[in-house]
Structure formats: structure tokens, C-alpha cells
Amino acid sequence: MKKGIKFYVFLLFFILSTFCVSVKTFADTQKQWITLPTSVNQDGTTVNTQIYGYYTNIDNFGQVFVVCDPNTGQETGYAYIPNVKIGDAQTQEIVGYNDSKVLDWDNPKQIYPVSISVIMPNVPASVGWDLDYYNKTGILQRKTASTVTFPGSSSFVYKMPGSDPNYWLIAAQVTNPNPFPITTHVSIELAGMYGENGVSFDGTVSLGSNETKYVLLNNKDIGMLGSIYKGSYYTLLDYNAYISSNNDLEYPGNDPNYSYINYFAPWNLTINGFGNSGNVVPQIPMRPTYYFDLSGIYSIPGFRRLLEPREGYAIYNIETNQWDFFDRSLNPMDSEAFSMLRPFFTQFGFNAPIIKSWRDAKDGIRLSSDNSIEADFDHLYPVPDPFINGTTVKTSMSVFDELAGWLGEKSGSYTHGYELSGPAVVSYTGGECNYTDVHVGKKDVDVPEGTYIAKESTDVNYYDNDWMKNLPVVEAEPIFIDQYKFIPVDGNNIGYLTKTTVPGYRLRVVIEDRPTINITTQPTEIDVTYYDSHGNQAITKWTPSTGWQLIQNNIPSDEDSIQCQISIRYKQVVTGNNPNDFAVKWTNSSNNPPTLHWLSGNDVRNTLCELGMTYYFTRINKYLNPISVAPSMHWASFEDFEEKLIDRWFSDPIEERQSVNYLENNLQNISNQIGNMDLYLSNIITLEANEIKNIASFDKTITLNMPEISLYKVRVEGRYDSYPAHLDDVITLVESTLNNDVIPKLSTTEEAAFVNGGKFYITPTFKAGSGGVISGAEKYFIGQHYQTYEDDGRLEKEFVGIRSTPIGFPDAGVTLCSYITRSTPTNGWIMTPSDEYFSRIMAIQNVIPFYISAPAGQQYWITYNPSTDSISPKPYPVW
DSSP states (O other): OEEEEEEEEEEEEEEEETTSSOOOOOTTOOOEEEEEEEEEOTTSOEEEEEEEEEEEEETTTEEEEEEEOTTTOOEEEEEEEEEEEEEEEEEEEEEEOOOOOOOOTTSOEEOOOOEEEEEEEEEEEEEEEOHHHHHHHSOOOEEEEEEEEESOOOSSOEEOSSOOGGGGOEEEEEEOOSSSOEEEEEEEEEEOTTSOSOEEEEEEEEEOTTOEEEEEEEOSOOSEESEEETTEEEEEEEEEEEEEEEOOTTOGGGSTTOOOOOOBOOTTOOSTTSSOTTOOOOEEOSSOEEEEEEEEEEOTTOOEEOOSSOEEEEEEETTTTEEEEEOTTSOBOOHHHHHHHHHHHHHHTTOOOOEETTTSSSSOEEEEOTTSOEEEEEEEEEOOOTTSTTOOOOSOOTTHHHHHSOTTOTTOSEEEEEEEEEOOEEOTTSOOOOEEEEEETTEEEEEETTOEEEOTTOOTTBOOHHHHTOEEEEEEEEEEEEEEEEEEEETTTEEEEEEEEEEEEEEEEEEEOOOEEEEEEEEEEEEEEEEOTTSOEEEEEEETTTEEEEEEEOOOTTOOEEEEEEEEEEEEEEEEEOOSSSEEEEEOTTSSOOEEEOTHHHHHHHHHHHHHTHHHHHHTGGGSOGGGGSTTOOOSSHHHHIIIIITTTOOOHHHHHHHHHHHHHHHHHHHHHHOOOEEEOSSOEEEOTTOEEEEEEEEEEEEEEEEEEEOEEEEESSSEEEEEOOHHHHHHHHHHHIIIIITTTTSEEEEOEEETOEEEEEEOOOBTTTBEEEEEOEEEEEEEEEEEEEETTEEEEEEEEEEEEEEESTTOGGGGSGGGSTTSTTSSEEEOTTSHHHHHHHTOOOEEEEOTTSOGGGOOSEEEETTTTEEESBOOOOO
16 A cells, blocks of 8 residues: 655744734724634644634734734734745545455345246236326326236136237246346246146256346147136136356355355344245355254274353354364364364364254264264264354244245245136136126125126016116227247257337227107197087187187087097107217118107097097996096006906807997907007118217197097996086086096106117227227126016015026127126237237127017017007016
């Protein structure tokens, strides 16, 4: 080491006696406290002093600081002059040095076990945002964020979207966490519960400092990975890895002069009384040390000698190239112990045998040294250096070494995993795997996970918005997909992964709202003309603004027979509402414009028919129960009419048949006058995305010519008599019937029914690169199933079980699988346009046929069957 000496002159303040010079003072001079350097210590440090006084100018000196008494303010006769030498300081400057490298005995390096995880890098497990793409383009787009790993969540079976074998790339990521190179032996098995459907590897991997390499486990389609049972699916990972070689060039064990290599855990780290429990980090001992415990030492003649103490530590001293021995308290043993023990450890070198007699069948192991000395060792094993600061040595290892997994193992730092669960994976040709139990009502139903909608109180066989409002479609969202390839480096199975990012889509089933077609009806005018056989008339008129008005009446009050004509004019507008982001259309079953049916028109028809049949009731009233004559009685068909009004009360079959025929013929005549309640559209119904529009409008008229009315009422007084009625009674009857049962039905907005059903289409919005709705979909609707029965004339219902019904687009069963639902780990299914499943979904026919006998889950819109005068789906019965 070279050194240099330099001297520095300090120019500070020198004290001057003001008694020798003339100081010009001023009464108003500002006095103050200041700090001045006044001297220098021997080490060159400046000494500062706090002084009270004032600054002034003195001839031949310039500015000085005059010292004053701080108590009285009077001048003391001294002053300090600046820039005067007050001392010398000596400093030393290092201008160069020589260095050398020596072993740091007291700071052993820690050696961490390698970390192992197994991945399927081309099977995404989560989704995030591509912020780099956003920073470049301002467009926020999804990107795959993680991949399937083992161990990992085993709650979901992943499915390949295509046959690309690169999907089946399985690699073990082996990482060296140490800042020096190592060689590790790795054994990995990834398989099902009983070892089926798996892949494995067993071999060595060389790793540089902090390096990660990948071990190829598979790169071909194996159909299935792991075990798949209904409701239970997983893959088990077993692995173990130990460091077989520490390749640190600074480690003395790698020096040709040393053959010693071993790794240990510090003994002072004890958890729950058992040592490491996974938290202890092993050490590379820089000073070889053994713990020993022996029961006796023998010379060749068999003379037995015991050492006191007989247990302690053998520590190799590299500076003297000799073994030194210490008792349990780390005190040096006596010279006799040194002379007796050194031959053994000199013979062992740095690889003494490991002896743990509490685990061995025999009490000890007798060893011989080169100078014919034998010893019975009860214990002999390497330990951390007891002289390292912070290390507390235990004399009894108990089970500590077993839990630590490192002590006394010449294979080095060790890590392992046993039956660690991860997800199962199936080929794109495999079936559904992800099932779940859904509890509805009193029972459970087993369905693919995430593919269902459960509504306990809903039965799909009936008209119910709780299920009809759910229209499932497949939506494609653009996403960037990270894809990896394995590049071999060390042989065929060890290398690294390269990553490329490709465009793709995340497909998922989303629930859209059901588009609807409605009919709005508004009455405009009703005219009723009453006239007798002499041409006399009475006319009444109704409008929404005036109500009923009597226009004229010249019918004599005693007239007992009259005819009536009713003319009802009303306006109907067909409207469509599509709340979705895609266009839709409706056709009839032949893809032509559909015919709509006004459901409330059935009630209007029944009411008018009943009113028109008042005359005919009087013709047969002697056979009828009086309450059956009331105009409030309604029926839906001739059959119903017969059942309720005829069959119960006629005793003579001939009379019954004649009366029934008479009533049916006249009822049919009235019905024919009213006409049907259908709306014939000239165009196919089309609605653009999010469109509400008027589709068509109709001005309608119902004209009913009622035959001669016999002005009689039925009176109940023990027998069925008749008496004449006035015209006012007839007008009251007609107007009250129209007011109560017709005009309200003419003032409604209600969903249209399709005559004989039809077809519903969606128009996909999907565009390459931007995504959109790609097709229709299906889901399961799970609800309670009831059956109805009559009990004492009342309609009752009985719960008979749970019904799981596919709803949505038929022949779209591909979307029933759980992989394309929002319940997946990636909130959908990620694939590229070249995958087979993408092509399969693109081929789905985006149409829902609906008709009377169609499956319940397709009947989103009401079908009217004119031949049976019935609708489907029906409203719930009144229980």
C-alpha cells in the first residue's frame, strides 16, 4: 500500500490586542454573537469559538471583530483579524493498494432448492388488458394473462378448441434461485389418480446463476390429461429435485485440493419443535465440520479406552491442514483426544460416513483408521460450523433432519411435491366434463356448469317472461393470445420457450332480451241500429270522446219484436321492439310474411256471439238453467258450449240434438259475420339493432246483424215464466255488454300471436378483427314442473319434479358446453379462427322455429292454431 503526506495551511482568524492600535468606535455599532475559527487541534480539526462583539475597520488592518463583554457590552481590548495563519494540519492520502481473495469462513453461502412448476403455456387460465397495445394505439383490448399451471385449481376441466398439437405443449419450469451455477436432478410425473393419462421426465438439468430452463414433458395430442369423473376432475403432480452438484467456482469444494461437498440447514431455525417445515434454507459450509458421539476406542490388542468427553465436533482447519476437536461446549479437547481422533478424520477426508444409530438396527458402527485404531461410533454426521455467529448447535437432531430434508444428505438441497392437484385437460373431440348439481325446489339436477338458468317458480311449458326474456347468443370478443413453442438446447428435452402473440377471440354465451311484436288496438266508433218490422229505428252511437249518445228513436214502446245491427270500427297498429345490438326478423314457417292473430279478439268474438245468441236462448229457455242465460257466460268453442250449456240439461236425446244443431248453426252464422281476428302482413318483419318501429296499421270493422230479438226475460219464481221487456232494456243490455266486455278489449296493447307459428332469425354482427355476435346459443332452464288436476270442481296443481329444458336456438348444442360460458376461469372460451370449434360455431343456423308442437324451449313467441282455436305456450291456469 502506498501512502503520501500533505500539509495544509489554515488561514483563520488571529487575535489582536486593541490596546496597541487605534479603534474607532461608534455608539450605535451593532453588537452580535458570531462563531469564528480560532485554532486547530493536533489532528487538524478546526476549533470554533462563539464570540460577542462588533465589526469595525482599523487602519493598516482593515475589518476586524472587536470583542466585548456580553454582560456589560464594554470592549475587552481584543479583536480578531481575518486571514491569519493559526496552525498546521497533517493528513494522509491513499494513492494505491494491493488486494487478494481469501475464504470467508464465518459467512457460509446459503443454497436454495430449485423451484419447479409445470405449465401448459398455450392453454389460457386468465384474461387481462393489453396495456402496451393501448399505449401505442389508444385501443383497449383483452389479452391472455396466465396459463394453466400444476399445481393449480382443479375446479374446472379445460378443453382444447382445436387439433393443433401445440395446445398440448407441457413443460416444467425449473429455476435456480442461487447466484451461482448448479446441476440438479429432476423427476416429474403428471398423471391421473391411478397414473393414467400422464406424462413424465427423469434426468439432470444444468442451470447457470438464477437461470430458468424448461423441461419438455409433452408436445403431442394425448386426448386427455389427468382423471375425469363426473363431478371430480384433476391431474396430480409428483416431483422431486435435488442439487447434485454445486458449480460455484468460489466454493472450496470445487477446488481440486478439496473433495468435500455437502449442504446443511442452520439448526437454530426450529418451527413447532421440528425444524424447518419448509422454511429453513440450507447452507454451503465453507468450513467442514462433523458432530460425533462414540462409545469407545480400541487399539489392535483390543485395549479399550474411553475419551472424556466422548462427543463433540471435528472441525477442519484449512490454515493448518489439520482436524481440530471440540467438546459440546466448544472447548478444545485434550491432546489425547486429538491423537486418537485425528487418524480417523484424516482417513475420511471431507467425506466421512454418516452414522445415526437411533435409526439403525445396530447400536453403533465400528470403524478402523490407518494406524490400526478402531472406534464405535454411535453418531457421525456433518453439521453447520458451530463457530458461525448466530448458529446454535443442538446435540440431538431427533427428527429434525428428516423434516429439513437437507441435513446429512450428500445429494444437496432438496425439494419435492406429492399428489399436488391441478386441472384436467381434454381434447376438442372430448365430451362435456364440468357438471354441477343445481338445487331447485325439493330436488337436485345435474347439468354442465355455467350452462343453466334456474328459476324455481317457473315452468317452461307456460307463457312466462321469467324464462322467455332469456335469449342466449354467442358473442366473440377480440383478444390477443400468447402462444409458445419449445426450443431444445440441451438435448431434446431441455431448452426454453419462445412467445408470439396472435389475434384470436374469446367466445362466450351472453343473455340478450327477447324481441317482441305487439298489437295496439284503439276503438274509433260504434254504431248500433235497432229497427222493427215496420221500418221504425232507434240509433245509438259511441266515440271515445262522447261516449254513448241516442241519435234517434221512433220505435213504439209496445213493440215486442226487434232486430239489431252493431257496427264496430277500430284501428290496429303492429309494432316491433328489438332491444339488442343485432338485427332480427320473423317469417312464417315457409319464410314468407307472417300472419298475426289478435288474442283479445277471441274475447270480443265470444262476447258478441253470446250477445247475438240472446234471441236463441229465449227459444229454448224452458230447457235451460236460468243462470245460463246471462250474457256473462262465455265459451271458447262449440264443443265447450255443448258441454257447459246443453249436455247437462237435456233429458230427451232427440230434443237435445235438434237444439244443439239449431244453436250451432246460428252461432256459426254470427261468428262468420264477425270474421276472424287475424292481421295479414305484406312483408317479412325486420327490425334493426335497437330499433322500435311501426310495422303495419289496419282499419278494421266488425258488423253484426242480429236476427229478430224476442223481448222476453227469464224470471225465476218456482217455474220458468216470461214477461214482455221494453226497448230500453234491450239498449241497456247491448250497451252494458259493449262497455264491459268489448270496448276494454279494443283499448289494449298486447303481444301478437303468430298464426300457425313461424321462424325467428338473428343477423350476426361478427366481423373479423372486431368480433360481435357470432351465432345463436342454447342454455338449460331449470324450474319446477307441475301437473294440474280437478278437485271438487277446483283446479289444483301438484309438484312432480324438476324440469331441465334447453332454451334458445336448436341445433346449437355446441354452446351448451361449459367452456363457452361466463363461469369459466377465462370468462369464456379462447380460440383462434383456425380452430375447429370456431368453424363449428360459425356454422350454427341462427333460427328458432316456433309452432304449436315445437319443443317448449323454442316457444318464445305465441303460436295460434286456428283449426283448434288454441295457443301455445298457454298462460298459467288459475289454480
